[in-house]
Amino acid sequence: MGATPTAERVSLLLGLGVLMLATLPRYLAAGLETRQSLMLMALAVVAIATLLQWRMLGEEARARLPGLVRRLGLCLGLGAVGMTAWHALTSDFFGWELIASHGATLGLLLHALWLWWRPVRA
Numbered sequence: 001m002g003a004t005p006t007a008e009r010v011s012l013l014l015g016l017g018v019l020m021l022a023t024l025p026r027y028l029a030a031g032l033e034t035r036q037s038l039m040l041m042a043l044a045v046v047a048i049a050t051l052l053q054w055r056m057l058g059e060e061a062r063a064r065l066p067g068l069v070r071r072l073g074l075c076l077g078l079g080a081v082g083m084t085a086w087h088a089l090t091s092d093f094f095g096w097e098l099i100a101s102h103g104a105t106l107g108l109l110l111h112a113l114w115l116w117w118r119p120v121r122a
Contacts, residue, residue, distance in 0.1 A: 005056040008115050011068035013050040015108040017043060018076065022104035025097040072111050079107025 003009070020043045027036040057065070080103030087094035087102070 076107035
């Protein structure tokens with residue numbers, strides 16, 4: 001439980017929050033109120049954890065965070081484009097709720113792999 005806060009961890013937590021927000025329209029459209037309520041509760045926990053991690057960051061890590069957030073945004077955009085192409089090729093019907101959810105999932109995965117594959121230079 002003694003993990004040190006890093007800018008990379010904060011960017012992943014931000015991405016997880018975006019992913020959780022992106023799943024909410026699917027639950028709303030399908031009438032899954034219980035799952036939606038649970039997701040909102042989990043989102044609140046992730047938001048608090050993100051805020052606490054951010055507050056514990058040093059100046060050097062805070063300086064790296066804007067670049068990581070831009071990288072996260074790029075990955076989320078690529079995830080949305082990738083999932084749009086995938087569903088266009090393989091599905092009969094797909095709505096924006098599905099693209100948002102699946103695209104955010106793929107985008108967060110791409111961001112995590114990018115961080116693992118090529119660590120951010122100080």
